[in-house]
Amino acid sequence: MIFRYTTVVNCKENTLAGFFWGTPAEVASRVEATKSSFRLVHPAGALPPTGTPFMVPANARAIQRGGRTVAHAWETEDASFLFMAGVQPPDLAAARGAQAAAVFPEMENILAEEGMTFANVVRTWLYIDRVCEWYGEFNAARSAFFETRHVFETFLPASTGIGSANLDGAALVAGAIAMKPKRADVRAEIVESPLQAPAMAYKSSFSRAAEIITPAARQLFISGTASIKPNSSEVAYVGDIVKQIDLTMEVVHAILKSRGYDWPEVSRAIVYLKEPSFQTAWRAWLAKHNLPETFAAETVCDVCRDEWLFEIEMDAVKGARFI
Numbered sequence: 001m002i003f004r005y006t007t008v009v010n011c012k013e014n015t016l017a018g019f020f021w022g023t024p025a026e027v028a029s030r031v032e033a034t035k036s037s038f039r040l041v042h043p044a045g046a047l048p049p050t051g052t053p054f055m056v057p058a059n060a061r062a063i064q065r066g067g068r069t070v071a072h073a074w075e076t077e078d079a080s081f082l083f084m085a086g087v088q089p090p091d092l093a094a095a096r097g098a099q100a101a102a103v104f105p106e107m108e109n110i111l112a113e114e115g116m117t118f119a120n121v122v123r124t125w126l127y128i129d130r131v132c133e134w135y136g137e138f139n140a141a142r143s144a145f146f147e148t149r150h151v152f153e154t155f156l157p158a159s160t161g162i163g164s165a166n167l168d169g170a171a172l173v174a175g176a177i178a179m180k181p182k183r184a185d186v187r188a189e190i191v192e193s194p195l196q197a198p199a200m201a202y203k204s205s206f207s208r209a210a211e212i213i214t215p216a217a218r219q220l221f222i223s224g225t226a227s228i229k230p231n232s233s234e235v236a237y238v239g240d241i242v243k244q245i246d247l248t249m250e251v252v253h254a255i256l257k258s259r260g261y262d263w264p265e266v267s268r269a270i271v272y273l274k275e276p277s278f279q280t281a282w283r284a285w286l287a288k289h290n291l292p293e294t295f296a297a298e299t300v301c302d303v304c305r306d307e308w309l310f311e312i313e314m315d316a317v318k319g320a321r322f323i
Helices: 023-030 097-115 129-146 241-258 278-290
Strands: 014-020 037-041 050-056 060-066 068-075 079-089 121-128 158-163 173-182 185-193 209-212 218-225 268-271 295-299 310-318
Touching: 014 023, 014 079, 023 037, 037 121, 037 173, 050 068, 050 295, 060 097, 068 097, 068 209, 097 121, 097 129, 121 129, 121 185, 121 209, 121 218, 129 158, 158 185, 158 310, 218 241, 218 268, 241 278, 241 310, 268 278, 278 295
Parallel strands: 014 037, 121 158, 158 218, 268 295
Antiparallel strands: 014 050, 060 068, 068 079, 079 173, 121 173, 185 209, 209 218, 218 310, 268 310
């Protein structure tokens, strides 16, 4: 992949955290209790085990819940950073709507320990078991929390909300990147999509992308993106995996180009396929555009609408990567 293990700002050594998919046995054998990670389960035999790392400084402070590290925090000259992965609702026996409502305060508590609020969150991940059954209920819980915390008035983060079970049997697990600037020339900006309407236009509470900007470097976080008709919330090319991939990749490329990036700057990407067989169409798209098969981690997940067959998220970096 173009996956560049760029040095984290002001750090010589890095430790890996991140995303892991496989059968329960495969995931359990690959994750470490000392690393913040999403421990995600895809159907047995659907695709080989896969994962993609995030880099956090080796000297980052670990934050634990339930005997497992769910976040890392560290400082640079520019900002305080926090990476959360695998945060769970406190009561896994609760109804799934209650778990959705509870996971955001759990994240908020971790942020508060680091002197941050949800206004500092740049990007989130929500891995939701059986997402197509209750995405509306989940989204209502997220929006209600954002309303009470004035997130819509401060900084609406980029996000991925995707269907995946997890090793612990929670209704959902969550994570985030947060940044608290120390200088006036360090900031995060919401990035709109040139080819899609804002997600808020159809009451989904996230931004299409977000970017961290410092004098020396920039990092762009593109939300989970799927095939939507322009200026609409309607699914484009229902039932056609090839056209859905084509349109989705056109959309993310337009976001990259709008901020001065291109494919060579992509540092991390995850492809979510509705069916294992759709890997063939995805690999054909990569070959057509002269990109390596390792361009993105590939896994089988449900996208939040039954008609969506493909989704991708990605990051891009100019200069030193922050996380």
